[in-house]
Structure formats: structure tokens, C-alpha cells
Amino acid sequence: MTHLLAQLFPPSVLRPMELGADASIVIATVAIAAFLTRKRRWGWLWREWLTTVDHKKIGIMYLIAAMLGLFRGGVDALLLRTQLAVPQNTFLGAEHYNEIFTTHGTIMVFFMAMPFIFALFNIAIPLMIGARDVAFPRLNAISFWLFAFAFLLFNMSFVVGGSPNAGWTAYAPLTELRFNPSVGENYYLLALQISGIGTIATGINFLVTILRLRAPGMTLMRMPLFAWSALITSSLIIFAFPALTVALALTMLDRLFGSSFFTIGHAGMPMMYVNLFWIWGHPEVYILVLPAFGIFSEVVATFSGKALFGYPAMVGSMIAISLLSYGVWVHHFFTMGAGAAVNAFFGISTMLIAIPTGVKVFNWIFTMWGGRVRTTCAMLWQLAFIPTFVIGGATGVMLAVVPGDYQFHNSYFLVAHFHNVLIGGVVFGLFSGLYYWWPKMFGYTLNERQGKWAFWFFLIGFWVTFFPQYLLGLEGMTRRIYIYPHGLGWSLPNLVSTGGAYAMGVGFVILVYSIAYSARHKDLDLTGDPWDGRTLEWSMPSPAPEYNFAVLPKVSTRDAWWTMKQAGRTSIRLGEIEPITLPKNTGMPFLLGLSFFVAGLGAVFSWWPVALAGLGGVLALLVWGWFVETGDHVIPAHEVRRSETLPGRLEA
Amino acid sequence: MPVCRALCKRLVRWIVVGVAGLVTAGCGSHYVVLHPAGPVAAEELHLIEMAGVAMGVVILFVLVLYAVTVLRFRERGGGPYLPQWNGSRRLEVGLFAVPLIIVAFLAVPTVTQTFALDRLPPGRHHLVIDVTSLDYKWLFFYPRQRIATVNYVDIPAGTPVLFELTADSPMNTFWVPQLGGMEYAMPGRVLPLYLEAGRTGVFTGRSANFSGVGFAHMVFTVDAVPTARFDRWAGSVRRRAPPLTRAGYRGLLAASEAPRETFSGYPSGAFPQSSHGFTLQGGMYVSR
Numbered sequence: 001m002t003h004l005l006a007q008l009f010p011p012s013v014l015r016p017m018e019l020g021a022d023a024s025i026v027i028a029t030v031a032i033a034a035f036l037t038r039k040r041r042w043g044w045l046w047r048e049w050l051t052t053v054d055h056k057k058i059g060i061m062y063l064i065a066a067m068l069g070l071f072r073g074g075v076d077a078l079l080l081r082t083q084l085a086v087p088q089n090t091f092l093g094a095e096h097y098n099e100i101f102t103t104h105g106t107i108m109v110f111f112m113a114m115p116f117i118f119a120l121f122n123i124a125i126p127l128m129i130g131a132r133d134v135a136f137p138r139l140n141a142i143s144f145w146l147f148a149f150a151f152l153l154f155n156m157s158f159v160v161g162g163s164p165n166a167g168w169t170a171y172a173p174l175t176e177l178r179f180n181p182s183v184g185e186n187y188y189l190l191a192l193q194i195s196g197i198g199t200i201a202t203g204i205n206f207l208v209t210i211l212r213l214r215a216p217g218m219t220l221m222r223m224p225l226f227a228w229s230a231l232i233t234s235s236l237i238i239f240a241f242p243a244l245t246v247a248l249a250l251t252m253l254d255r256l257f258g259s260s261f262f263t264i265g266h267a268g269m270p271m272m273y274v275n276l277f278w279i280w281g282h283p284e285v286y287i288l289v290l291p292a293f294g295i296f297s298e299v300v301a302t303f304s305g306k307a308l309f310g311y312p313a314m315v316g317s318m319i320a321i322s323l324l325s326y327g328v329w330v331h332h333f334f335t336m337g338a339g340a341a342v343n344a345f346f347g348i349s350t351m352l353i354a355i356p357t358g359v360k361v362f363n364w365i366f367t368m369w370g371g372r373v374r375t376t377c378a379m380l381w382q383l384a385f386i387p388t389f390v391i392g393g394a395t396g397v398m399l400a401v402v403p404g405d406y407q408f409h410n411s412y413f414l415v416a417h418f419h420n421v422l423i424g425g426v427v428f429g430l431f432s433g434l435y436y437w438w439p440k441m442f443g444y445t446l447n448e449r450q451g452k453w454a455f456w457f458f459l460i461g462f463w464v465t466f467f468p469q470y471l472l473g474l475e476g477m478t479r480r481i482y483i484y485p486h487g488l489g490w491s492l493p494n495l496v497s498t499g500g501a502y503a504m505g506v507g508f509v510i511l512v513y514s515i516a517y518s519a520r521h522k523d524l525d526l527t528g529d530p531w532d533g534r535t536l537e538w539s540m541p542s543p544a545p546e547y548n549f550a551v552l553p554k555v556s557t558r559d560a561w562w563t564m565k566q567a568g569r570t571s572i573r574l575g576e577i578e579p580i581t582l583p584k585n586t587g588m589p590f591l592l593g594l595s596f597f598v599a600g601l602g603a604v605f606s607w608w609p610v611a612l613a614g615l616g617g618v619l620a621l622l623v624w625g626w627f628v629e630t631g632d633h634v635i636p637a638h639e640v641r642r643s644e645t646l647p648g649r650l651e652a
Numbered sequence: 653m654p655v656c657r658a659l660c661k662r663l664v665r666w667i668v669v670g671v672a673g674l675v676t677a678g679c680g681s682h683y684v685v686l687h688p689a690g691p692v693a694a695e696e697l698h699l700i701e702m703a704g705v706a707m708g709v710v711i712l713f714v715l716v717l718y719a720v721t722v723l724r725f726r727e728r729g730g731g732p733y734l735p736q737w738n739g740s741r742r743l744e745v746g747l748f749a750v751p752l753i754i755v756a757f758l759a760v761p762t763v764t765q766t767f768a769l770d771r772l773p774p775g776r777h778h779l780v781i782d783v784t785s786l787d788y789k790w791l792f793f794y795p796r797q798r799i800a801t802v803n804y805v806d807i808p809a810g811t812p813v814l815f816e817l818t819a820d821s822p823m824n825t826f827w828v829p830q831l832g833g834m835e836y837a838m839p840g841r842v843l844p845l846y847l848e849a850g851r852t853g854v855f856t857g858r859s860a861n862f863s864g865v866g867f868a869h870m871v872f873t874v875d876a877v878p879t880a881r882f883d884r885w886a887g888s889v890r891r892r893a894p895p896l897t898r899a900g901y902r903g904l905l906a907a908s909e910a911p912r913e914t915f916s917g918y919p920s921g922a923f924p925q926s927s928h929g930f931t932l933q934g935g936m937y938v939s940r
Contacts, residue, residue, distance in 0.1 A: 094865045094866070094867075094868065095865055098862075098864075098865065166862075167862050171822070171823060171861075173822050173823070173839060174822035174823070174862070174863060174864060176822075179787075179821075179822055179864060264839040264840065267840075268840075269840070270823065270838065270839060270840070271838060271841070304725070305733075305735060306734075306735050306737075306738065307735070307738040308738065309737075309738050309739065310738070310739050310740075310744050311738070311739070312739075313744050313748075333836070335825060335833065335834050335835050335836055336835075336836045336838070336843070337835060337836065337841070337843035337844070339770070340766050340767040340770035341767075343766050343770075344762070344763045344766045344767065347759075347762050347763070347766065348759050348762070348763070351755045351758060351759060351762075352755065354751055354754075354755060355748065355751045355752055355755060358710075358747065358750075358751040359744070359747055359748055359751075361714060362714075362717075362747040363744075363747075365714075365717055365718055365721050366721075366740075366743070367738075368721045368722065368725050369721050369724075369725060369731075369734075369737070370725065370731070370732065370733065370734030370735070370737045371725050371733070371734075371735070372725065372727055372733055373722060373725050373726045373727065373729075374727055375726065375727075383722060386714075386718055387714075387715055387718060390710075390711055390714045390715070391711055394707035394708075394710055394711050395707070397703065397706075397707055397755075397758065398700065398703045398704060398707055400762075401699050401700070401702075401703045401758060401762045402762055402765075402766040403695065403696045403699050403762070403765045403766060403769050403833065404696060404699050404700040404703055405833070406696060406769075406832065406833020406834055406835075407685050407693075407696050407697075407700065407829060407832075407833040407834075409825065409833070409834055409860065410825060410834070410860035410861055411860060471683075473685070474683045474684075474685045474686055475682050475683055475684060475685075476684040476685060476827075476829040476856070476858075478827070478858060478859070478860040479860070479862070480862040480867065481867065481868035482868050483868050484868070488682060489682025489683075490682075
């Protein structure tokens with residue numbers, strides 16, 4: 001018993017910060033449970049959300065998870081920046097700091113950016129291409145619940161058993177048992193493995209959805225750019241994620257079953273882990289940023305009142321980026337002695353990516369040229385993105401100059417660069433998409449005035465945080481150090497950087513406040529088309545009805561909805577409405593996620609009976625789901641007619 | 653709105669002062685990457701400057717184009733509304749060609765210097781130092797001099813030094829910014845790194861790859877001294893310092909930080925004689 005308690009609650013989870021987290025988790029859980037019980041909402045929660053296979057609701061759940069991830073990852077970031085604010089600071093110890101930068105990176109990539117992207121895929125893609133749902137709705141729910149339970153498993157490490165502490169990259173042999181005996185790395189390996197299964201399924205799902213479920217007449221070259229970005233991202237996921245699966249699985253075998261794939265002893269090859277990790281890791285960068293490119297392409301066209309400039313070049317450059325992305329992974333470790341020829345090859349291939357990316361930037365600018373640019377919040381994030389991303393991309397080219405990289409590698413110059421592209425590219429893009437598609441999700445727009453406050457705090461905070469970090473890199477400061485002495489010239493830039501991080505935190509708080517405010521003071525979108533949009537999702541009421549399209553649209557051009565509006569073909573005829581068949585809700589995906597969670601938790605602590613029970617549950621649910629469970633439900637035509645009459649778009 | 657304008661003006665002034673303050677705060681010696689003390693670091697800085705200037709031009713061009721576009725075509729900007737203008741073959745070819753030319757401009761020196769800095773300058777006498785990263789300390793062996801040091805390393809100024817790097821610990825990188833860029837110290841491999849101090853001086857080095865709790869303290873100094881003084885120092889270490897025994901080496905393996913130490917002699921086999929893998933170039937570094 002004492003042994004078990006010591007295993008579950010080592011000293012590293014009994015520090016005041018962790019105990020505070022324990023307390024707030026208990027309070028929040030009790031509060032939510034009490035609320036649901038008092039309002040008799042448990043059944044509603046189960047029927048409407050936990051068992052849903054509706055892509056829009058799944059998207060909203062991804063979005064909630066992403067905001068939670070942004071909160072946790074952001075608090076981690078503020079803790080790190082607080083520790084680094086002044087030299088010789090004693091706010092966090094080395095062990096604590098190492099855990100927090102590990103969870104910061106891991107959460108921001110896997111449990112903030114990825115779910116945020118899948119949220120917007122789920123919400124927008126079927127609507128944009130004129131589909132009633134994704135190709136495999138139940139698989140979509142499975143993807144979500146695997147992700148959600150993996151997120152839970154990963155976050156549990158903070159309060160039970162201890163956090164991972166080898167960096168989000170988890171390089172071997174630092175993750176080897178002899179250097180890293182705590183269970184923290186097991187949490188990392190299992191949680192990422194479980195969410196990775198869901199991610200690969202999502203990639204397959206959206207690839208098939210986009211290839212097979214487009215509305216009649218929507219050829220590939222008539223698709224909105226966001227759909228193109230989702231298609232290319234899905235293909236990247238399918239080809240890149242298996243490398244991560246292998247890297248994590250072999251590390252897990254090393255740690256749990258005593259194999260020696262990446263160990264120092266027994267002729268293990270630690271560097272092979274680094275290769276596998278980045279063979280996934282670099283395409284992953286584009287898995288994150290291509291959807292943002294897609295969002296920007298929609299937003300810039302809509303708010304310029306003009307078709308996207310150079311559509312074929314935009315598509316071609318995304319495809320080029322996705323192909324090049326497989327050929328650049330060594331640039332993450334030019335300094336691992338691959339030799340001059342290899343380094344030169346990967347330096348050049350990396351620089352080549354700047355060409356299609358440059359083409360895209362120019363095309364976004366020329367989309368605005370000759371347009372009428374409306375500076376809504378969605379557009380502001382796009383306007384902030386262009387200069388930010390150009391500067392981040394330029395420092396990326398500087399890193400691709402191999403001998404230069406020998407000085408930049410693992411320094412704060414690198415830290416500044418990747419935050420510059422990941423925040424300036426991905427996060428700005430996701431915020432832009434959040435503002436853009438919010439009315440389609442919930443039926444009301446977010447408050448613009450508050451949104452602008454959040455925007456300015458976040459943008460200025462961003463530059464105040466990361467510009468000094470470029471300077472710190474030139475001053476020789478390396479990443480992941482928890483303490484530094486006086487007299488190196490690092491003190492002032494670090495202090496400024498910390499101030500900027502807090503400004504970003506204020507921006508995030510305003511955003512959350514604004515979401516709560518907008519939900520209480522709804523600025524309803526009664527038209528379904530609040531932005532004067534160009535693509536099909538704006539052709540339906542807001543929020544989108546369960547069946548999406550009362551009548552599947554017929555597409556004859558790019559920007560199909562814009563063309564329909566120009567031609568005055570915006571209404572639906574009564575006679576065209578037919579009963580609509582949709583898949584039934586199912587509890588199987590939720591239970592499957594739960595079983596994976598049990599299996600993962602068992603493996604983390606090497607409680608094999610628990611792990612096997614979890615895997616047994618997985619197997620049973622798969623068999624049940626495969627052979628037993630079936631079913632659709634039909635929405636009768638009169639119900640569709642009724643809900644379509646409300647916005648007054650129905651013609652007799 | 654005058655209040656707002658005044659506020660904006662003040663804000664701009666703060667930003668300008670802030671940026672200028674940051675850039676100049678200890679401008680000079682604190683920016684170690686910008687103050688090379690040897691030919692390798694100088695060559696790397698040269699490429700960094702070239703890339704920086706090229707990228708600066710690109711950034712400036714895009715920012716100006718962007719600013720003009722946004723100002724002119726904002727709702728009250730008065731630019732013409734051209735909703736049909738959504739493609740121009742000539743413009744797009746140009747926009748493709750310009751980055752291509754810039755990349756080509758950077759690619760050529762990148763390739764030549766990548767090859768040049770990967771080998772020792774031919775025809776010059778060089779010193780070999782074998783470096784092992786341990787849990788949270790640096791161990792230096794001088795195979796010709798048969799001496800060893802911990803957390804500091806003396807080198808003759810003006811002589812190319814071949815650092816051969818390995819690790820008996822998780823991975824680290826060996827980085828002395830003023831002498832040149834870094835290279836990994838990895839278990840099971842020996843990676844070469846050629847550096848040279850062009851002048852005498854004391855230079856700080858550190859590990860740039862996270863390796864555990866003591867990682868932040870993996871700092872060492874490189875003392876570049878005139879060749880004659882280096883030879884005298886090596887001779888006196890050989891005569892006076894105690895040897896590093898096997899038990900002593902095992903003691904260094906314990907995960908801890910360590911003070912500077914000096915040894916005459918070290919156990920043979922403490923540094924790998926060969927490296928498996930694909931990293932060494934044509935045996936050049938193995939034959940010594």
C-alpha cells in the first residue's frame with residue numbers, strides 16, 4: 001500500500017503548485033458535477049455530446065479541448081518566463097523547470113494546435129465542400145475520444161506519478177530508464193501514441209471525405225483553399241505519423257520491456273530516434289501550418305471582397321511544400337555530424353521551401369490589391385500574420401544556411417524562430433478561423449471590440465516576447481536552461497521577454513472573457529452569411545443545421561456561394577426537400593477512448609492486469625462496433641422544411 | 653482623437669527606445685556570436701551576415717508592398733475596386749523567380765562553406781583534443797600530451813584544434829560561440845569539430861542540448877594562450893598533476909557537477925578508438 005502511494009504520489013507531485021492544481025481540479029470537477037446534477041443535464045450531456053457523431057459538435061468539442069490546452073500550455077509558458085525573468089532566480093528548481101518546458105511544448109503541439117486544427121476541419125470542411133457529414137462519422141468520434149482521453153492521460157502526469165521531463169522531443173538516451181526512472185516519460189509515450197491513432201484516423205477520414213463527398217460539380221480545382229489545405233494535410237498525416245508511432249513504440253519497448261533500440265548500451269542507436277522523430281517532426285510543422293494557410297486564404301478573399309489571387313499557384317505551392325517537407329528533416333540536426341554533403345543537401349532543400357511559401361505570401365497580398373479590405377477581427381489576425389510570418393520565415397532561411405546554423409542550433413535564436421512561425425503562422429491562423437467560423441458554429445458573432453483588444457495585447461505581447469529572444473540567441477543563450485548568472489547581457493532581454501509573455505496572457509484572458517461575454521450578449525447572425533462570404537458554408541443558416549444542407553448544392557464555379565449570390569440563386573425550393581438520412585449517435589467511441597485510457601494508465605505504471613483489461617475492452621468494443629452496432633436515423637422532410645422556414649429562405 | 657494620437661506617439665517612442673536599448677544593451681562583447689575570436693566563427697558570422705542582409709532586403713520589400721496594399725485598399729483607402737483581378741501569369745512568374753534567385757545567391761556560399769568548414773585547413777599543424785560529455789561535466793583528453801582536464805581546456809592560439817566529441821551520458825552539444833558553432837557529443841559515436849582561436853583570451857563554452865537536471869551548469873572555459881605557454885603548461889601538468897585512474901573516471905560518471913580538475917595521464921580505452929556509424933569522413937580523423 002505504501003509502495004503504491006509512493007508510486008502514485010512521488011515528491012515531485014507533492015509540491016505546493018501541484019497540490020494547488022489538485023485542489024482546483026477537485027473543486028472544478030465537483031462544481032461541474034453539481035451543476036449537471038442540479039440542472040438535470042447528465043442525460044443531455046450523454047445524448048447530445050458524448051455520443052454524438054455530428055462533425056460540427058465534434059468540432060466544438062475539439063475546440064473546447066484546444067482552448068483548455070492553450071490555457072495549460074500558456075500557464076506553463078508563463079511559469080517558464082517567470083523563472084527566467086531575472087538572473088539566479090529561485091522561483092522554479094531545475095527539475096520543476098524541466099517538467100514544465102516539456103509539458104509546455106508537448107501540449108502546445110499535440111493538445112492545442114492539433115485539436116484546434118481538427119476543430120476547424122470538422123466545423124468547416126464538410127460545409128465548404130457541400131457534404132452532409134464526413135465520410136466515416138463514427139470513426140470521427142473515435143478520433144476525438146482517443147484524443148480527449150489521451151489529453152486527460154497526459155495531464156494526469158502533473159498530479160499523479162510525475163510529469164515527463166525530457167523535452168517535447170524526448171531525445172533518447174535521456175529517456176532511457178537509467179537516466180529517467182520516473183513514470184513521466186511513460187505518460188508522454190502512451191498519451192501521444194493513443195492520440196496518434198486518432199490523428200491518423202482523422203487524416204484518413206478527411207482525405208476520403210474530400211475526395212469522395214464533394215457536392216456535384218465541385219471539381220478539385222473548384223474547392224475552397226481551406227479544403228485543399230485539409231486534403232494535403234491529411235495526406236501528410238497519413239505518411240508522416242507512422243514514423244512517430246514507430247519512434248514512440250520502440251522507446252516504449254526500451255523503457256517497459258528492456259529492449260535496446262535507442263539505449264546507450266547493447267549497441268542501441270540513440271540517433272535513430274532523432275531521425276525517426278524528425279522524419280515525422282518536419283512534416284508535422286506543415287501539418288500545423290498548411291491549415292492556417294488555408295484559413296488565411298479564405299479570410300483574405302472574403303474580407304477583401306475579391307476572389308483569391310493566383311488560385312492554381314496557391315494549390316501548386318501547397319503541394320510543393322508538402323512534398324518538400326519530407327526532404328528537410330536533417331535540418332533539425334545539422335550538428336549531428338551527418339557530413340558536409342548531407343548537410344548541404346538538406347540546407348538547400350530547406351531553402352527551396354521558401355520559394356512556394358513566398359509565392360503564397362505575394363498571392364495573399366495581391367488578393368488584397370484591388371479589393372475592399374474590411375478589418376474585422378478575423379482579418380486583423382491575417383493582417384498580423386503576413387509581416388510576422390515573413391520575418392519568421394526569413395530567420396528560417398538564415399537557419400538553413402548550414403554554417404550559420406552551427407551557431408544558432410538550440411540557441412534562443414532558434415526558440416524565437418519557431419515561435420515566430422508557429423505562433424505567427426499557426427496560432428494567428430487558428431484565431432482568425434475562430435472568429436471567422438464562430439457564427440457558423442454558434443449562431444452569433446464574437447464581440448469585435450473586445451476581440452480587437454485581445455488582438456493588440458496578443459500581437460504586441462508576441463513581439464515583445466520573441467524579438468528579445470533573437471538577441472539572446474546572438475548572446476549565446478541556449479534553450480532549456482532554467483537559470484543563468486549575472487553579467488552575460490542576458491538579464492534585460494529576458495526581463496522584457498517575460499513582460500511580453502504576460503501581455504500575451506492578458507490577450508488570452510480578454511479572448512476568453514469575450515467568448516463568455518458574447519455568449520451572454522448574443523449578436524445573432526440571422527442571415528447565415530455575416531461576412532458576405534464566398535463559400536458554401538455561408539449558404540446555410542447559422543448555426544448550421546444538423547443535416548447541413550437541406551438540398552445538396554450544385555456547384556459550377558470556384559467561390560460557389562458568391563456566384564449563387566451574384567446570380568440571385570440563394571433560396572431553396574420547397575419541392576426539392578427530401579427526407580435526410582444521418583448516422584445514429586453511439587456510445588462506442590467514448591467507451592473505446594475510455595478503454596484506451598485504462599490500457600494506457602496500466603502501461604504507464606506497468607500494472608499489466610489493468611493494461612490487459614483496457615486492451616480487452618478495446619477489442620470487445622471494436623468487435624461490437626464492427627459486427628453488432630449499425631443504424632441510421634431519418635429526418636423527415638417536414639422537419640427539414642420547418643427548420644429551413646425559420647431563416648426565410650424557402651421558396652414555394 | 654488627439655489623446656489617442658499622443659498616446660500612439662508615446663507608444664512608438666517607447667518601442668523605438670526599447671528596441672534601441674535592447675540592441676545596444678552591452679552591445680559589443682555580450683553578443684558573442686557577433687564577436688568571433690577565430691577564423692571558423694568569423695566565417696560563420698560572415699555567412700550569417702550575408703543571409704541576414706539578403707533576408708533583410710526581402711523583409712523590407714514585402715513589408716513595403718504589404719503596407720502600401722493595406723493602406724491603399726482598406727475601406728477608406730480610395731484604391732480602385734478590381735474584383736475580377738485574380739491572376740497574372742507574368743507577375744506570378746516574376747514572384748517565383750525572385751525568391752529563386754535569392755535562394756541561389758545564398759545556396760552557393762552555403763554549400764562551399766559547409767564543405768570548407770568540415771575539414772581541417774590542409775598543411776597546418778593541428779592539436780587534437782578528445783572531449784567526453786558526462787553527466788553534468790566536460791572531460792578533455794589531450795592524446796598527444798597524455799594529460800586530461802575537467803571543465804576547462806587550454807589551447808594554443810593560432811593553431812587549428814580538432815575536437816573529437818563523444819559522450820558517456822545523454823547527448824550534449826559542445827559550443828564555444830566565439831570560436832565557432834557547435835557539434836553534438838553523442839554516446840557511441842565520435843564526431844569531429846574543428847575550431848581555432850585567432851587570438852589569446854578566455855572564452856566561455858557550454859552545452860546547448862538539454863541533458864538533465866544539471867544541464868544548465870555544463871559550462872566550461874577555453875583558455876587560448878600563446879603556443880610556448882601552452883607547451884610549458886602541458887609539460888608542467890604532466891610532471892605535477894596526479895593521473896586520472898579508472899576509479900577516478902568512474903567517480904566522474906556519477907551524475908553531479910564538478911569543479912575544474914587537472915590530470916596527468918588517463919586510462920587507455922577511456923575514449924573510444926573508433927566510431928560506429930556514418931559520421932566520420934573517410935578515416936581522416938581516425939588516423940592520428
